[in-house]
Amino acid sequence: MLPQRKEESASFTLPHLRSPSPPLVAPYPTPTTQHLSYTSFVMDKAVTTSFRSRLLDELEHATNGLVEGEATMRRALGRLWQVMSEDPDRIAGENSVVPKREDEEGDSQDERERRLARAPDLTPAVHKLFITAGAPSGYEMSQFPHQDLQLDSLEKSLATLRELQDDGREYVERLEEIRDGLGDVRTQRGGVWDLVRRKAIKELQDTASSAAL
Numbered sequence: 001m002l003p004q005r006k007e008e009s010a011s012f013t014l015p016h017l018r019s020p021s022p023p024l025v026a027p028y029p030t031p032t033t034q035h036l037s038y039t040s041f042v043m044d045k046a047v048t049t050s051f052r053s054r055l056l057d058e059l060e061h062a063t064n065g066l067v068e069g070e071a072t073m074r075r076a077l078g079r080l081w082q083v084m085s086e087d088p089d090r091i092a093g094e095n096s097v098v099p100k101r102e103d104e105e106g107d108s109q110d111e112r113e114r115r116l117a118r119a120p121d122l123t124p125a126v127h128k129l130f131i132t133a134g135a136p137s138g139y140e141m142s143q144f145p146h147q148d149l150q151l152d153s154l155e156k157s158l159a160t161l162r163e164l165q166d167d168g169r170e171y172v173e174r175l176e177e178i179r180d181g182l183g184d185v186r187t188q189r190g191g192v193w194d195l196v197r198r199k200a201i202k203e204l205q206d207t208a209s210s211a212a213l
């Protein structure tokens with residue numbers, strides 16, 4: 001029997017990133033556990049990296065990109081609904097107005113048929129687009145499902161589109177909340193950093209004044 005090879009440990013290294021990925025340690029020095037002065041706090045490289053990091057800007061930029069992408073999807077869905085609402089049988093520039101009924105004597109069967117022919121077609125435009133009542137030329141009706149099955153499939157598809165539109169709207173709302181939250185955090189971080197720097201400068205000034213005496 002051949003000796004069994006030892007299973008090599010799985011490698012998590014990605015070719016386009018530094019090895020190993022993710023790194024085992026942070027790319028900045030370990031922060032000091034306790035600072036006794038504002039000056040030491042400001043001079044700590046780990047603290048400086050945290051407060052001056054562009055991570056929040058990058059996250060906000062990514063969020064704006066996602067919102068803009070959803071705007072494109074929203075416009076596409078709006079155009080789709082508009083196209084499906086247009087009557088394919090309507091001639092361009094023709095108004096679907098019921099002709100005025102002329103006063104004619106008699107109420108014959110032919111007159112009723114003519115009036116029915118002039119009556120507007122109340123079939124929804126989307127049904128005219130996707131539901132086949134008869135087989136087109138060159139095809140057999142057996143190749144098409146029954147109208148009830150077509151209608152059921154159409155209603156499910158439209159419901160899926162509406163659900164997608166609602167999900168996209170909610171998704172954009174959540175993204176906007178995240179973007180606003182990132183702005184608030186960045187503002188608070190900048191305020192804390194400015195306050196700490198002012199206090200550190202005051203400490204240095206006080207130390208210099210004491211040394212001069």
